[in-house]
Every structure is written in structure tokens, then in C-alpha cells.
Amino acid sequence: MNLDIALLLTQDGLTNGAIYALLALALVLVFAVTRVIFVPQGEFVAYGALTLASLQLGKVPGTAWLLVVAGGVVVLLDGFIAVRERKLHRLPRVLFENLVFPVALLALTGWLAPQKPALWIQVALALALVVPLGPMLYRLAFQPLQNASVLVLLIVAVAVHFALTGLGLVFFGAEGSRTPAFSDARFDVGAMSVSGQSLFVIGASVALIVALYLFFEKTVYGKSLRATAVNRLGARLVGISATLAGRLTFTLAAAIGAVSGILVAPITTIYYDSGFLIGLKGFVAAIIGGLVSYPLAALGALLVGLLESFSSFWASAFKEVIVFTLIIPVLLWRSLRTHHLEEEEERE
Amino acid sequence: MSRARVLLVAFLAALALGPAFLPEFYVTLLNYIGLYSLVALGLVLLTGVGGLTSFGQAAFVGLGAYTTAYLSTAYALSPWLALFAGFALTGTVALFLGAITLRLSGHYLPLGTIAWGISLYYLFGNLEFLGGQTGKTGVPGLSLFGLPLDTGRKYYYLIWVLVIAALYSIQNLLNSRPGRAIRSLRGGGVMAESFGVDTAWLKIVIFVYAALLASLSGWLYAHLLRFVNPTPFSINAGIEYLFMVVIGGARFVWGAIVGAGLLTILKEWLQNLLPKIVGQAGEFETIVLGILLVLLLQRAREGVMPFFQRWLPPARWVEAPESAPALPQRARPKPGERILEARAARKQFGGLIAVNDLSFEMASGEILGLIGPNGAGKSTMFNLITGVLPLSGGEIHFRGERIDRLPSRQIGRRGIARTFQHVHIRPTMTVVENVAIGAHLRGRKGVVAAALHGERAEEATLLHEARRQIERVGLGEHLYDQAGSLALGQQRILEIARALCADPVLLLLDEPAAGLRYREKQALADLLRRLKGEGMSVLLVEHDMDFVMNLVDRLVVMDFGERIASGLPREIQTHPAVLEAYLGGVE
Numbered sequence: 001m002n003l004d005i006a007l008l009l010t011q012d013g014l015t016n017g018a019i020y021a022l023l024a025l026a027l028v029l030v031f032a033v034t035r036v037i038f039v040p041q042g043e044f045v046a047y048g049a050l051t052l053a054s055l056q057l058g059k060v061p062g063t064a065w066l067l068v069v070a071g072g073v074v075v076l077l078d079g080f081i082a083v084r085e086r087k088l089h090r091l092p093r094v095l096f097e098n099l100v101f102p103v104a105l106l107a108l109t110g111w112l113a114p115q116k117p118a119l120w121i122q123v124a125l126a127l128a129l130v131v132p133l134g135p136m137l138y139r140l141a142f143q144p145l146q147n148a149s150v151l152v153l154l155i156v157a158v159a160v161h162f163a164l165t166g167l168g169l170v171f172f173g174a175e176g177s178r179t180p181a182f183s184d185a186r187f188d189v190g191a192m193s194v195s196g197q198s199l200f201v202i203g204a205s206v207a208l209i210v211a212l213y214l215f216f217e218k219t220v221y222g223k224s225l226r227a228t229a230v231n232r233l234g235a236r237l238v239g240i241s242a243t244l245a246g247r248l249t250f251t252l253a254a255a256i257g258a259v260s261g262i263l264v265a266p267i268t269t270i271y272y273d274s275g276f277l278i279g280l281k282g283f284v285a286a287i288i289g290g291l292v293s294y295p296l297a298a299l300g301a302l303l304v305g306l307l308e309s310f311s312s313f314w315a316s317a318f319k320e321v322i323v324f325t326l327i328i329p330v331l332l333w334r335s336l337r338t339h340h341l342e343e344e345e346e347r348e
Numbered sequence: 349m350s351r352a353r354v355l356l357v358a359f360l361a362a363l364a365l366g367p368a369f370l371p372e373f374y375v376t377l378l379n380y381i382g383l384y385s386l387v388a389l390g391l392v393l394l395t396g397v398g399g400l401t402s403f404g405q406a407a408f409v410g411l412g413a414y415t416t417a418y419l420s421t422a423y424a425l426s427p428w429l430a431l432f433a434g435f436a437l438t439g440t441v442a443l444f445l446g447a448i449t450l451r452l453s454g455h456y457l458p459l460g461t462i463a464w465g466i467s468l469y470y471l472f473g474n475l476e477f478l479g480g481q482t483g484k485t486g487v488p489g490l491s492l493f494g495l496p497l498d499t500g501r502k503y504y505y506l507i508w509v510l511v512i513a514a515l516y517s518i519q520n521l522l523n524s525r526p527g528r529a530i531r532s533l534r535g536g537g538v539m540a541e542s543f544g545v546d547t548a549w550l551k552i553v554i555f556v557y558a559a560l561l562a563s564l565s566g567w568l569y570a571h572l573l574r575f576v577n578p579t580p581f582s583i584n585a586g587i588e589y590l591f592m593v594v595i596g597g598a599r600f601v602w603g604a605i606v607g608a609g610l611l612t613i614l615k616e617w618l619q620n621l622l623p624k625i626v627g628q629a630g631e632f633e634t635i636v637l638g639i640l641l642v643l644l645l646q647r648a649r650e651g652v653m654p655f656f657q658r659w660l661p662p663a664r665w666v667e668a669p670e671s672a673p674a675l676p677q678r679a680r681p682k683p684g685e686r687i688l689e690a691r692a693a694r695k696q697f698g699g700l701i702a703v704n705d706l707s708f709e710m711a712s713g714e715i716l717g718l719i720g721p722n723g724a725g726k727s728t729m730f731n732l733i734t735g736v737l738p739l740s741g742g743e744i745h746f747r748g749e750r751i752d753r754l755p756s757r758q759i760g761r762r763g764i765a766r767t768f769q770h771v772h773i774r775p776t777m778t779v780v781e782n783v784a785i786g787a788h789l790r791g792r793k794g795v796v797a798a799a800l801h802g803e804r805a806e807e808a809t810l811l812h813e814a815r816r817q818i819e820r821v822g823l824g825e826h827l828y829d830q831a832g833s834l835a836l837g838q839q840r841i842l843e844i845a846r847a848l849c850a851d852p853v854l855l856l857l858d859e860p861a862a863g864l865r866y867r868e869k870q871a872l873a874d875l876l877r878r879l880k881g882e883g884m885s886v887l888l889v890e891h892d893m894d895f896v897m898n899l900v901d902r903l904v905v906m907d908f909g910e911r912i913a914s915g916l917p918r919e920i921q922t923h924p925a926v927l928e929a930y931l932g933g934v935e
Binding site: 280 | 474
């Protein structure tokens with residue numbers, strides 16, 4: 001291997017690592033606030049990428065229909081509860097968020113998509129279609145299980161992953177898609193040629209991470225999420241609703257997933273089931289951070305990205321084996337640091 | 349014959365006669381259900397009972413299948429020898445993975461299993477000598493005593509005999525001394541460790557056992573299909589195994605077979621139906637399975653077995669014999685011998701000093717009361733003595749031996765038994781089973797003997813001892829009630845019986861009288877006096893002053909982690925520092 005290849009691989013690794021870092025942050029966030037190990041995070045990556053790809057072909061993506069159907073079920077559930085509890089004043093908002101908005105979006109997509117609008121409009125539309133699925137998913141799958149154990153929530157998350165992957169196959173078919181690059185520019189820095197797309201991905205990731213940092217440090221909503229992560233009961237006592245925190249977290253996670261998908265789509269071909277492995281690499285990173293530390297998770301993500309790109313050069317067939325085996329020394333390190341008995345009690 | 353036995357015989361008869369009547373398609377389906385049941389049975393033990401969730405069992409199935417496929421084609425090794433080679437390989441891998449991941453807290457384990465599940469899957473698909481993604485063909489069929497098992501109908505019997513054997517072994521195991529320890533793993537381990545259970549080792553044992561059952565399933569699969577490729581060992585297959593167990597009901601051994609059956613039939617049906625609806629080919633059944641499972645976990649977390657159980661007679665796990673040979677007893681220390689001594693014991697949690705250089709000693713046959721206001725550090729002191737928490741400084745000696753660096757279960761082995769301020773019982777186990785956990789160290793038969801039911805004589809002595817202690821503390825009429833159904837006060841008494849089962853010389857009781865009525869308190873005091881008469885030493889934390897003052901020989905009073913007074917009950921009652929701590933300063 002010469003320096004050129006090493007630099008190229010490093011660039012590849014950092015680009016992918018930036019994406020894994022975003023996903024790892026989302027996973028840490030979702031786990032901290034809701035205790036859900038969010039396995040379907042990867043499906044939002046695939047949905048984001050493939051929704052954009054559909055729009056670029058001038059087609060109405062299946063996610064637009066999914067939004068209407070999922071919203072309809074939420075309306076039925078929440079509408080029934082509102083009527084039963086005689087809190088009819090809730091109905092307009094429930095109807096707007098889960099029925100009017102998705103239907104309007106479907107109509108808008110049906111009108112816009114065949115015209116193949118500018119790329120940024122397509123991106124905005126793809127995000128608008130995929131992100132609201134996050135809170136709806138929370139409402140349908142996880143909100144009824146707010147007090148369940150981490151393990152029950154994990155099994156539910158895996159079940160949701162199953163369902164979303166299957167739906168992805170229905171919506172987008174078995175063939176993969178790759179979207180055109182956001183930027184074709186190339187910059188020569190010394191011996192290395194840096195692609196505009198890589199810079200774009202890394203820049204967007206950094207921008208998003210900074211935005212998240214500001215959100216958590218400066219806004220009331222961000223602070224309430226942090227409060228919920230530190231102490232759920234305490235947060236509830238000072239008036240932060242666990243439901244609101246959950247929906248907000250899932251919105252953020254869906255947004256991070258969809259953005260990652262849109263960023264990664266020009267680099268790799270995305271299939272309906274690609275999200276799982278991408279999301280799991282985010283997990284490997286998040287576990288390096290012990291599922292609690294954001295900076296360690298981000299560093300872990302860069303490590304995963306680099307390991308992946310270098311192993312694809314040396315032993316491309318064993319790329320996944322190497323990346324997922326990385327977790328074993330990490331787990332070993334984590335387990336050597338845990339000495340005393342778990343005081344965690346599981347009540348039946 | 350009991351109704352349960354009639355049902356069992358009917359099930360076995362239907363199973364045995366099935367292939368004679370069923371068309372080929374259903375025999376094949378039942379063969380698959382049998383193969384999946386083997387893996388699911390291991391998962392019931394591991395996940396449902398032991399509380400350790402694994403998504404990676406399919407990888408172990410793959411290890412079994414690939415080992416035999418490789419050895420029987422490349423080296424023409426007998427499949428029966430290859431089975432044991434598969435066991436050896438799977439066992440080694442499971443031992444290694446288990447040693448690394450099982451010590452992790454709850455959710456790291458399932459994530460770890462996903463990771464190595466994926467790793468092994470990609471390894472199968474990328475190793476040249478295993479045939480890569482296309483797989484390995486030409487795996488020989490099986491023959492048993494010269495009889496070739498060349499049709500699905502013949503193979504059926506081999507599969508189902510093994511399934512029934514696995515089911516029988518797991519039911520035996522759960523209904524035994526190591527089984528009770530396994531069933532108490534979910535409680536967090538503190539209680540089990542204090543009675544001498546090596547929880548870390550037991551977790552590895554059930555992990556390896558589940559892996560071996562998966563490996564067996566893989567071996568059967570390879571010789572049934574005579575072909576292996578990586579697909580059936582993917583992480584998705586691993587997830588489906590866990591789904592089977594959740595659908596059936598993870599706590600129920602029979603749930604494994606019910607779940608495997610339901611999921612296999614449902615998948616088969618959906619695979620025919622859905623492509624017609626969608627209009628293209630693909631694995632659309634995952635949508636329905638995923639949604640179904642979410643609903644199941646929201647509505648019926650125990651799976652479908654509880655619905656079946658309504659028609660079944662209530663299962664009585666064990667009966668304690670009325671008579672059995674008595675267990676040997678530990679030699680009692682001489683009356684007046686110094687039995688326990690704390691020398692400047694100290695415990696700091698960050699900046700908080702919970703126990704501040706506390707020193708005291710107690711003599712054999714003494715009842716010593718440890719009292720003090722809430723938060724004085726009394727329960728922390730208990731945890732220091734029993735090794736649940738490490739000391740920050742100082743020493744603790746028991747019968748002349750320093751014990752403060754020993755793990756909890758080694759301390760239990762030396763003759764200290766305790767109860768807990770917040771009761772640690774297994775609510776779904778019967779009272780007698782809960783109490784028998786206390787006698788863990790007084791039996792020695794292990795997992796293998798238990799699975800084969802070769803420990804019935806020892807088991808009888810242990811259960812009889814449990815029964816004796818339960819009757820002694822006055823819970824005799826609740827022997828076979830679920831422990832969770834007892835009143836809180838009775839649960840505390842249950843903990844005393846469990847501690848007595850360990851044949852201790854020092855008993856640590858943390859608020860034993862809380863939640864008891866007046867008469868029950870009197871009975872408890874009588875019991876403790878009788879134990880004292882037999883040479884038992886008792887260290888007691890209690891808030892009920894009437895109870896304490898009439899019972900104890902001496903008192904140590906703690907406040908803010910420090911000893912503020914010690915002496916005879918009537919001295920303490922008028923001690924100014926004690927009055928101030930309890931009632932506030934007297935101006």
C-alpha cells in the first residue's frame with residue numbers, strides 16, 4: 001500500500017465514519033431518553049435515501065403512503081382515547097398532525113414528483129415524508145410500553161426493524177439505488193485528491209452535530225430531553241412529559257437517520273435492507289461510548305469507518321467480519337471495567 | 349392418571365402416529381418445527397428462565413451444520429463423530445463468547461449477540477473451504493444402526509426423539525438444585541450469590557447448553573437437507589428464534605414447541621399468501637411478523653402459553669417429602685467465642701460517608717441489635733459484612749478469619765446467612781423452592797446429574813430441609829403457594845427460613861419484624877430466642893423498639909455512619925446521645 005491509497009482509504013473511512021457518528025449520536029440519544037435500543041434507526045437511513053431516489057425518478061415513493069396509513073392508525077387510537085376521556089379539544093391537533101398533514105404531503109408529492117424539481121426541493125420533500133414517521137412510530141410501537149424493561153423494548157425494536165424492512169421491500173423493490181452526488185468538485189490537497197462529496201458529508205455531519213449541541217445546551221426542549229435522560233421520574237415531577245420527550249427524541253432520530261441516508265446515497269448503493277448494517281455500525285460506535293458518552297461514540301464511529309475502509313482494501317470479503325468482531329475486544333474492555341454485581345432488579 | 353399426564357400421553361401418541369397419516373408436506377413442516385424447537389428450548393432456558401437475551405443462536409446452528417457438512421464431505425468422517433466435533437467447536441466458541449459478554453449488564457448482551465451473529469454469518473459465507481455463498485453440497489444422509497434415515501418420515505422420529513429428550517432434560521434441570529439457582533438469576537444475583545451460587549458460572553453453563561442444543565439442530569438440519577449455505581444462519585434467523593420463544597411464552601418450556609410451531613406455520617401461510625397480494629416475490633411475511641410481535645408484547649407479554657394453561661391443571665413443580673435423611677450440620681462455635689468483629693469499617697460513596705470507621709464485636713450465641721435512625725448506615729453495614737459492597741477501609745473478621753476481601757458467596761460458605769431489607773424472593777416460584785435456594789451449598793450434584801434426574805436422593809434431603817425450616821418459622825400452610833402471593837411480612841419470614849436452610853452460625857436479619865402483626869412478632873421473637881438457645885448468633889437491624897428491647901442482649905446505635913452508643917438495652921434507653929439522635933436535642 002502506498003501513501004496515495006492510504007490517504008484515499010482514510011478519506012473514505014472518515015466520510016463513512018462521519019455518517020456512523022451521526023447515527024451513533026442518535027442511538028445514544030434515543031437510549032438515554034427512552035431506554036429503547038433503536039435497532040430500526042438504520043431503516044430511516046434506507047428510507048431517506050430511497051425516498052430521495054424515488055423522487056429523482058419522478059415517482060411517488062411508498063413512504064408517502066405509509067405516512068398516511070400510519071397517521072390514520074394514530075388518529076384512530078388517539079381519537080378514540082380523546083373521545084373516551086372527553087377531551088375533544090385535543091382532536092383538531094391529532095387530526096392535523098396525523099391526517100391532514102400526511103394527506104396534504106401525499107397530494108403535494110403527487111403533484112411535484114413528476115415535475116422533477118430542483119435537488120434541494122427533492123431533499124426537503126424526502127425529509128418531510130420520512131421524519132414524521134419517527135414520532136408516529138413512537139406512538140404506535142413504544143409509547144404503550146413506556147414502563148417496560150429495556151429487554152422488552154429491545155425485542156419490540158427488533159420487531160419494528162423486521163416490519164420496516166419488509167415494507168421497504170414493498171415500497172422500493174429489491175434493486176438498489178444510488179443518487180447523483182451533491183457536488184462533483186474535486187480539490188487537490190498536496191498528494192491527495194479530496195472529493196467535494198466527502199467534504200459535503202463531513203461538513204454536513206459536523207454542522208448537524210453542532211446544531212444538536214446547541215439544541216441540547218440552549219433550548220428548553222433540549223434541556224428537558226437531557227433532564228429526562230438523567231432522571232425520568234424527576235423530569236416527570238417537574239412537568240416534563242415522558243410521552244413528549246419520547247416523540248421529540250424519535251423525531252430527532254428519524255431526522256438524523258433520514259439526513260444520513262440522503263448523505264450516504266451518492267456514495268454507496270442503498271438497498272431496502274442496507275440500513276440494518278449501517279445502523280449496526282453506528283451501534284458498534286455507540287457501544288464504544290458505553291451507550292452514554294457522545295464524544296466517545298463519535299470517536300468510535302470514526303474508528304469504525306477507518307477500520308471498515310482499510311479492511312475492505314486488505315480483506316474485502318471479511319470486511320463485515322472484522323468490523324463486527326471489533327465489538328468483542330470492546331465488550332471485553334467494558335466487562336473488565338464492571339466489577340461489582342448488578343443491583344438491577346427485574347420485577348415480575 | 350392426572351389430567352396433565354393424560355394430555356402428555358395423548359401428545360406423544362399423536363406425535364408418534366402422525367407420520368403414518370399425514371401427507372409428506374406436513375411431515376416436512378413438522379420436521380422443521382422440531383429443528384426450530386431444539387433451538388427455542390435452549391432459548392427458553394437462556395432467555396426466558398435465565399434472563400439472558402440472545403439474537404445469535406442461528407450462528408450456533410450454523411457452527412453445528414457447517415462442522416458436520418465439512419467433516420463428512422472433506423474427510424468422509426462419520427456424521428455421528430462429526431456431531432461431537434460440532435459440539436466441541438460450538439462449546440468452545442460459546443465458552444469464549446460467554447466469558448466475554450455474559451458479565452455485561454442487561455442490554456449489552458443482546459447487542460453483543462447481534463454483533464457476533466453477523467460476524468459468524470459473514471464468515472460462513474466468505475470461507476472458501478465452506479463453499480462461500482453457494483454453500484456445500486453432497487452432505488451424506490444419516491443411518492442409525494444400519495438403518496438409513498433416507499426419508500423425511502424416518503428422519504422425523506430422530507428429530508422428535510431428540511426434541512422430547514431436550515425438553516425432558518430442561519424440565520428436570522429447572523426442577524433441581526442448580527435449576528433453582530438458574531431461576532433466581534433474574535433477580536439480579538445478589539441474593540443467589542449470598543447463598544453461595546456462582547451466578548457468573550451458571551450463566552455460562554446455560555449459555556453453552558443453549559448453544560449445544562442449537563448445534564444439534566444444525567447437525568440434524570445439514571443431514572436432513574444434505575446441503576448447507578449461509579442463509580439459514582443469518583442474524584434474521586437468529587431474531588426469528590427469539591421471536592418463537594416470545595410468541596410461545598419465554599417462561600414456559602412447552603412454549604418453545606408451541607412458539608416454533610406457530611411461527612413456522614404462520615410463516616408458511618404468509619409466504620404463500622402475501623406475494624399474491626403484493627404482486628411480487630419477496631420476504632413480505634416479515635411485515636406481518638414484526639407488527640404481530642409488537643402487538644403481542646403490548647398486549648400479552650407472556651406469549652400464548654398462558655392461554656393454553658387455562659385448560660391445563662396448575663403445575664406443581666416440586667413436592668417436599670415429609671421425611672428424608674437429615675443433612676449434616678456445621679459444627680457450632682463454643683458459646684462466648686468472638687464470632688464477628690468489625691475494625692474501623694468504612695464505606696464511602698463519593699463524598700458521602702455511609703459507614704464511618706465503625707467498630708464492634710459480637711460473641712457466639714448473642715443477639716446483637718444494630719439500631720439507628722433511617723439513613724444511619726445499618727443496611728450498608730450488612731452489605732459490607734456479607735461482601736455485597738467492598739469496604740473503603742477497615743477490616744471485618746469472622747471467627748478469627750478476615751473476610752472483607754472475599755466475594756459474597758465465599759462469605760456465605762463460611763456460615764453467614766442474611767435476609768434483605770427489600771425482600772429478594774422469586775415471586776413466581778413456590779415458597780418451598782424459594783427456601784430451598786438457601787440450602788444451595790448443602791448439595792453438590794451439578795447440572796448434568798440434574799438434567800438426567802440422577803440427584804433425586806439429594807434433592808429429597810434438600811427439599812425436606814426447606815420444608816422443615818418453613819414449618820419451623822410458621823409458614824407450613826403456605827409450602828406450595830407462590831412466594832409472590834404472600835403478604836410482605838410473610839415474605840420476610842420466608843427469607844428467615846431460607847437463611848436458616850443455609851445452616852448458618854451467624855444470622856443477619858434486616859428489619860425482620862416490619863409488616864408483621866403483634867402475634868406474628870411475638871412468634872418471631874420466640875423463634876429467635878430458640879435459635880439463640882441452639883447456639884445461633886443473630887445480628888439484627890430493626891426499628892420496632894419494643895421488639896428490639898425485649899429480645900436483644902446488647903445494642904449498637906448508629907447515626908450518620910458512626911457508632912454513637914453501645915451497651916445493654918436499658919442503658920441505651922436513657923443514653924443522652926441516643927435520645928438526641930432519635931428525638932432531637934433537648935434544650
